[in-house]
Amino acid sequence: MQKKRILVAALNWGLGHATRCIPIIKALLKNDYEPVLASDGDALRLLKKEFPHIICLELPSYNIKYTEDPGNLKWKLLFDSPRILNVIKAEKKMTQGIIRDYQISGIISDNRWGVRNKQLRCVFITHQLQVLSGNTTYFSSKIQQKYIEKFDECWVPDLPGSKNLSGILGHLKTENSAIKYIGPLSRIEKRSLPIVYDYLIILSGPEPQRSFLEKRLLDAFKDTEHRILFIRGVFSVEEMSLKNTNINIRNHLYGAFLQQAMNSCKYVIARSGYTTIMDLYKIEAKAFFIPTPGQFEQEYLAERLEKLGIAPHCKQENFSLEKLENLEDFSGFSNFSFEYPFRDLFTLF
Template structure:
C-alpha cells in the first residue's frame, strides 16, 4: 500500500510536518506530544500554536521551530447559558477558520511543508499536500436540534482532509463512546488513545490531586472552588494548575499548588494521590486511563461533551461524577473514586503511526 507521505530524495533529506493543535485548553496540545515524540527522529517538525498551548510545546521541544498561529479564542461564560455564549462566538470562529485556511497555504510554501497534522482545527486542509485531522468527537455533543446539523457540518470539514485520526479504539473497549463511534466519514481511522504520561509506582503523599484545566474563566473558577472546599481541612490537596507560563510551587497549610510540571513529574504527582479530581475533558480521560488513576469527575458547567463523558464513564467504569454546584468535601468523603478502564498498546500506538505513514496499516486496524 502507498503511504500518506511520498518521499522525494531530490527535495530534502527529511520530510517536513506541520503540527497545529487547537487552543481550547491545553488538552489538544498535550495529546500531540506522543505524536511529536514518535515523529521527531525521522521528520522535520514545525509546531504552530498560540497562548498556553504554544508555551507548553516550547518548553517541551525548545529545539523545534515554533510559529505563533492564532487560535479561535473561545471563552466560556463565567455564569449563565453555555449554549448561548458559544452560539454568539460562531461568527468569530467561522471567520478564523477561513483565515487559517488562507494562512496555511502561505505556511506550506514558506516552510516547504509536506504534511499537515491538525488537532481539531477545521481550516488546515489543502489540495496540494496530505492533511490529517485529529478529533475524538466526530459527533459533536449539542442540544438535540443542533446535533444533526453540527454532525453534517463537521463531516463536511472532515472530508476535506486526507484522513481523520480518531484517538480511540474502534471496538467496545473505547473511551469516547458515541462521540467517536457510530456513523463516521469514510476517511476516518482509529489510532488508539494518545497520552504522554507513563504510570509510576510511588507512595501516596496526598489525599487528593486536582487537575485544573480548560478555557477561562471556568479554569480559575474551578481552582478557586477546590481551594475553598479544602482550606483548613485535614485532607491534603495537590493542585496542578496547568499554567506553563508560570513556574511556582506554593504550600499553604494542607494545600500545595504547582503551576506546571513536565511529563514525568506530572505522572508522579497524579500517581502520588489516593484520588484525582478532574474535568472529564477527553485528553484528561486518556491520561487518567493510562495512569490507572482512581478519579472523580467534575464537568465544566454547560459543557455538553464533558457532561456526556462523565455519564458515559459512570456507566462503563463506575467513575463517580458531580456537578460543580454540588461538589463538596462531604460528597468526596462519601465517594469511592474509580479507575477508567481501557486497553493500551493493542495495537501499539507508535507502530500504528509508523504503519499509517508508510501505508501498511489496515483502515481501522
C-alpha cells in the same frame, strides 16, 4: 537528505489539544520526520516548553471564551461563528505560506479546520465525530463531519469497538474507511511509585470557569488533613500559597514532573475533558470528575463513566468533600493497551 517536514497544528482551547499532540510529535521524531509546530496562546507556549528545539509558529486565534452563565455558551458560540469562519479562512491562507516557507510535506491538524491544503496529505485529529450541543447536536455534528471530509484521514484517539472511552462522541453507526482509531493519546506513562498525595487536583480549561472551580475546591479543602497537590493549570509567574501546608500548589507541571505526580497519588480530581480521561486511562487511575458547566461533551463523558462504574462525578456548584466518600465503590480506569502503530499511520505522507 532532507527529512520530510510535517506540520502539526493544535487548537488552543484549554491545553488538551496541545498535550495529546505530544506523543504524535515524539513519534514523528522517532520515525525520522521533522515536525513543525503551530498553535496560539497557552497551547503554543506549552509546545514551545515541551519542544524548545523545534520550529513553533503562531496561528490566528479562535479566541473562544466561556460565558459566566453556562447556559449561554452555545448561543455565544453561534453568535461568534462569523468571526470563527474568518479565522478559519485566515489560518488556511497562513497555512499556504507555511507550506511554501518551510517545505511542508504533510499536515496533522488537531481540531483546526483551516490547517489543510489540497496539494498535501492532511489528517484531522478529533474524538468528536459527533459534537454534542443540546438541541442543536444534529447540526453541530453535520458541520464537524463536513469539515472532516475535507481531510484525507481522520484519526480518532480512542479504541475501536464497544469498549471505548468516547462513546457516541467518537463512534458513528456507519463505517468510514477514512476514520482510523489510533488508541488513546497521552504523554503520561504508568509507573510504580510510592503514594505521596491523597488527592491530585488538576484544573484546566478556559476562564472564567477554571477560576470558579479553583475557588470552590480551595474553600472545600482549606482545613483538610489530606495531602494534596493542587495544579492550577495557569501560566503565571506569581505563585499562590496557603496557610495549610498539606496543600502544595503549583501553577503548572510539565513532562516528567506531571507524570511523577499522577503516578504518586491515590485519587485524581479533575474536569472530565477527553485528554484528561486518556491520561487517567494510561495510568489506570481512580478519579472524581467535575465537568465544565455548559460543556455538553464533558457532562456526557462524566455521566457515561459513572454509569459504567468507572468514576463518580458531580456538578461544579454541588461539590463538597462528602462527594468523595464513595470513590472506592468505583473500579477506576483499566488500560486495554490498544495502539495503532505510528509507523503505519505515517505512511500516508
